[in-house]
Amino acid sequence: MDSLEFEAIVAQAMLAPSAHNTQPARWRLNQGYIELYADLSRRLPVGDPNDRDLEVSCGAAVEGTVVAMAARGIGAKVTLSDQPVETGLRPIARIAPKTTAEAKDAELAAEVSKRLTHRAGFVTSPKGAFEDWEATHMTLVEDRVEIEWLAKQIDIASARVMRSRAFRSELLHWMRLHQDDPNYHTDGLNREVLAMDATTARVAPTVLGGGLYDLLSLLGLGPHLSGEAARSRDAGAIALFHWPANETMIEAGRAFYRSWLQATARGLVGWPAAALADDPETRVSVSDRFSIPGDRVLFNTLRLGAANGATPSRTRLSVREVIV
Structure with missing residues (x-):
């Protein structure tokens, strides 16, 4: 070579x-x-x-x-x-x-x-997009009632994670909200990738970076501030990825990417919801509800469906x- x-x-x-x-x-x-x-x-x-x-x-x-x-x-x-x-x-x-x-x-x-990654929502998935697709590391949820439940859990988990000002600061460090940012087209999460309008992009640093978010969260508005349920519930399926707790997450990452490429071959786009795995309470709730064995750890979630509109360019x- x-x-x-x-x-x-x-x-x-x-x-x-x-x-x-x-x-x-x-x-x-x-x-x-x-x-x-x-x-x-x-x-x-x-x-x-x-x-x-x-x-x-x-x-x-x-x-x-x-x-x-x-x-x-x-x-x-x-x-x-x-x-x-x-x-x-x-x-x-x-x-x-x-x-x-x-x-x-x-x-x-x-x-x-x-x-x-497509965060702008989904339309009806191609016929047969989820047929004959099984993997030991993936639980594929297609039932509409369960997708609705998962959509709510994603918002609950996100709101809990976002309560941490240190987490929000770290997230802001990787957000590229203005095109004059020298890293706008190279790494992190830019405005197009986040499916964020210009007005929200202007106020996001103020809301996320200071005490305003803390106050709104205390008032019970956390899930609304970081909420994605309206778009999540339109997913054709939600894939729950889990891996043996005593094995390396490097191999888990290999399996995760492979499944995402298989989804692409089926005409689908994906949108991760890592908060479900990051928040201990929702991780346990989801694992219990979908019978993920106790010796396996939920490490990521991927909302899947057909893209609603144009997909963003890759950075x-x-x-x-x-x-x-």
Whole structure:
């Protein structure tokens, strides 16, 4: 594998999703192997104190690398790393090229450029979009009553998480609400990605950054301030992702991204609702209601459906910025 082929693989692999679009994955070509690292400067210490989302994000990048290699007829053997942190980079995995690629990986590669997060809501899903789709790491909820319940739980969980001023400050750090922000088109969550109108974008820093949100939350308005139920309930299905508690979240991230690419192949867009897993109370309630075994942990939720209107453009760092 030469440097040009490596860069082409990274350019496709880096389209994998990450929490708050922080893009923590970093790649290195070392004697024919691809090494993947987590850039610890892109952690979310408040929202993700145990690095669960960091590992899921980097796991998605690992899977993205495998799929990108398969698109070029190159197989991959993934070995998770146990090496120590080096200068702000945590080793995640070493990916060794193999002569034969998996056909299913190559098929998914065609979906990478089409996969997007869509927060503007959903319309009726394509007929048969959720048929014959099962996975041990995913509970697919299609019942309208249960989707309505989950939509309410998402708002409750979001309101609880947003009570923390430190969390809101961290979120604002990754929000790109004005086009003159130098990072508007590179990382984080810009106004188009958030499906946020210009007026809301102007007042968001004031509301989220200070005591006004605290006051409104005390008045019981938290779910209304961060509420998404009206759009969530229109999802064709909501996928609950869970993983064995004693196994690494890096592999969970690989499975999560793979499922999202499969959803894309079915004509669907996705919208994560990580708050359900972040908030302990709703995590327990959801796990109990949908019989997720006690030895598995709910780590993410994905609202799925057909896009209601145009999807936003993707924001990404340059390839040069993610190669170390």
